Amino acid sequence: MTSTLLTTGARDRAPAAPAAPARRKRSRAWLAALPLFAFAAVGFGTPALAMLTGAFTVKDPATGADSFSTANLTTSLHGPYLTALLGSVKLSAVSAGIAAVLGLLLAQAVVSFGSRTLREAVLTGSGVLANFGGVPLAFAFVATLGNSGVLTHRLGLADAGWSLYSFWGLTLTYLYFLIPLMVLTITPALEGLRVQWREAAQNNGATKAQYWRHVALPVLAPSLLGGLVLLFGSAFAAYATAAAMVGSSVPLITLQIADAISGNVLVGQENVALALSLDMVVVAGLVMAVHLPLQRRSARWFV
Structure with a gap:
């Protein structure tokens, strides 16, 4: 035993x-x-x-x-530096909001069409356009919608008060790479919406609008907010396109950092550029702090 x-x-x-x-x-x-x-x-x-x-x-x-000392940080949050920081936040928020809505509509149209060829073509093109920026993008828009641009002359946009070298002109330029980025971000979430959810809603008498309001959008909300935060961060960090197209006509923190690095500051304020960079890091950190929990929450629905 x-x-x-x-x-x-x-x-x-x-x-x-x-x-x-x-x-x-x-x-x-x-x-x-x-x-x-x-x-x-x-x-x-x-x-x-x-x-x-x-x-x-x-x-x-x-x-x-x-x-x-904290003098550099104090300087970076006053005067033209604060104006530039708020200008970057405003530009990023507006362009990200518009791109999120248009990107969602475009992605939903592609997913609803049901063509694999169309889906692959749109996603491939979005991947290319989402990474197309900087001086080439600025040159393309200047040649098309600038003061001497092709469409500006043919459509008489100058007589209507249009100016590419303004806040809304820069917003339009940013949409060129933000909308494709939103398409890439939200398409997997749209494809994760199960057919059974739509059928269950229809069997219970829900209309299409009610299905989107009470089922689809609540499920997509974390992905939508996560995509919006991602677009905001991408627009906030953009530099080359704005520098080549608008210069200092639109106050942006990235352009202020470039001016400070080039020595365009008062004596004793040589490190203001580093303080401005720290401000950007803080904003980017807040963006990531919002984005990561949303990404984890949205992943629970699409497994």
């Missing part, structure tokens, strides 16, 4: 044996990821540390001595 108990006890303890190999595999996985962590620490950590240190460092114009 004793041998039987020992045998039974051995069988009960047997499944615990693979725990050690599993721990060794996890430790090897961490070792394999060390080069990535080291690269991230050097590529992102070092600039972030330099930016954080410089944002709180002030140089005395008389002695040239450095000291830690």
